[in-house]
């Protein structure tokens with residue numbers, strides 16, 4: 001490849017350590033070979049020549065054969081550049097939606113300002129509250145042309161609510177939506193995705209609305225990777241929600257062009273490891289692109305258990321066009337949970353998580369991943385689900401067990417809980433009460449769901465008398481993050497701003513990627529080479 005000529009004091013043939021990598025990331029880096037010691041090293045300064053100099057070396061110079069030159073590497077270049085171009089962001093980094101405004105307007109705004117993409121946590125909030133938050137986000141980010149999105153959660157029991165949220169998104173011009181919990185497609189999601197489709201003069205398709213489809217199973221992924229079903233498109237045209245042209249274009253393109261591959265994560269999760277899931281979805285994507293003869297790229301993002309720069313770098317190395325992070329963002333000062341919750345999260349270690357009963361699909365036995373350390377919620381949620389599975393009514397529960405849950409879990413009688421449940425559903429969904437009056441098992445489910453539902457409100461409100469019952473959705477990423485930041489400024493919960501978390505994850509991922517590039521040349525590596533201690537970074 002030529003030679004490097006320069007001052008020998010600028011060469012380094014020792015095993016490459018973390019500091020050397022840190023200095024190399026944003027610089028062109030020469031890799032050289034020393035024939036006498038047969039070692040590979042780095043050389044800075046000096047000159048790179050295609051041939052040996054004819055008139056010899058100057059005093060103090062040394063010449064080494066050049067093995068390669070690495071160009072500078074920036075965090076902005078991680079992932080697929082097409083992601084940044086399509087979505088108008090600086091980094092291929094997404095803040096995942098976190099329900100009930102835990103993924104708050106503030107969090108989305110701060111991510112937007114640093115050039116990442118934040119998704120507002122709209123699930124579990126009324127359309128009015130969602131609208132207020134989106135107005136706040138849009139007035140902070142839209143004037144500067146910065147991007148953002150919001151969550152659209154499938155609500156099988158409340159199709160009207162799903163429609164209302166889509167209407168709101170279309171009215172406010174929300175361009176990016178993270179779609180979750182879809183086992184099958186609904187007219188609402190198709191309406192959103194296909195609204196505004198048009199063709200440019202050269203015939204290429206222009207999309208107005210982007211769906212980021214969150215999936216952890218192949219069969220769900222294939223719904224989003226295929227064109228919208230003809231039946232739903234016809235229905236939407238008949239209802240005048242889509243034009244014939246939008247429907248015609250939709251029939252030839254994938255419903256979603258950004259897929260979030262969700263591995264073992266906080267909250268709802270199939271607990272699949274990213275290394276197994278990602279390649280499987282990638283081959284499905286590649287097959288469907290051929291089958292439908294698409295001429296548009298479909299970007300795959302990696303989510304789940306990303307809590308350190310090493311895991312983020314590994315996700316990009318798997319082929320992720322972008323990464324999506326949830327759990328560790330919940331510990332950011334801008335997230336919607338209380339200070340007491342953040343302090344608990346900051347103490348978590350990798351194994352401090354457990355699966356427990358979910359409020360939304362309690363009867364089906366669906367579980368969510370939550371924080372275990374410092375709270376009894378996981379155990380208590382499972383205890384209630386166990387009673388629900390074993391008995392057909394509250395009255396069947398043995399007296400001592402009933403007394404135990406009334407004292408320790410509910411802190412009131414089940415009769416009192418039922419009265420509150422009736423009050424709540426009389427206002428929101430009276431059919432539930434009618435159903436419970438006919439089915440004692442359903443009545444038991446509603447009573448038990450009072451606890452599961454309340455336990456996710458307490459950590460948001462910071463109800464300290466209920467800290468032992470906090471339901472904090474949390475994946476193993478939290479423990480990995482806490483270990484990484486131990487001893488640094490990010491160990492302190494008050495210093496965990498979303499921008500410092502995200503910037504350090506990205507800068508650290510660039511560091512790890514650079515170290516791996518150097519490793520492929522055969523350079524010897526010191527043990528600490530992948531260490532990236534967090535530092536205060538500028539946007």
Ligand SMILES: Cc1cc2nc3c(=O)[nH]c(=O)nc-3n(C[C@H](O)[C@H](O)[C@H](O)COP(=O)(O)O)c2cc1C
Nearest residue numbers: 096097098099123180265266304305326327473475
């Ligand atoms: C507190 C919390 C709430 C969440 N709420 C939602 C939600 O409402 N909708 C959704 O699509 N995903 C939700 N998620 C999942 C995240 O958007 C993201 O996909 C996931 O957290 C990524 O994995 P990680 O937790 O390992 O980072 C939530 C996650 C957490 C931790």
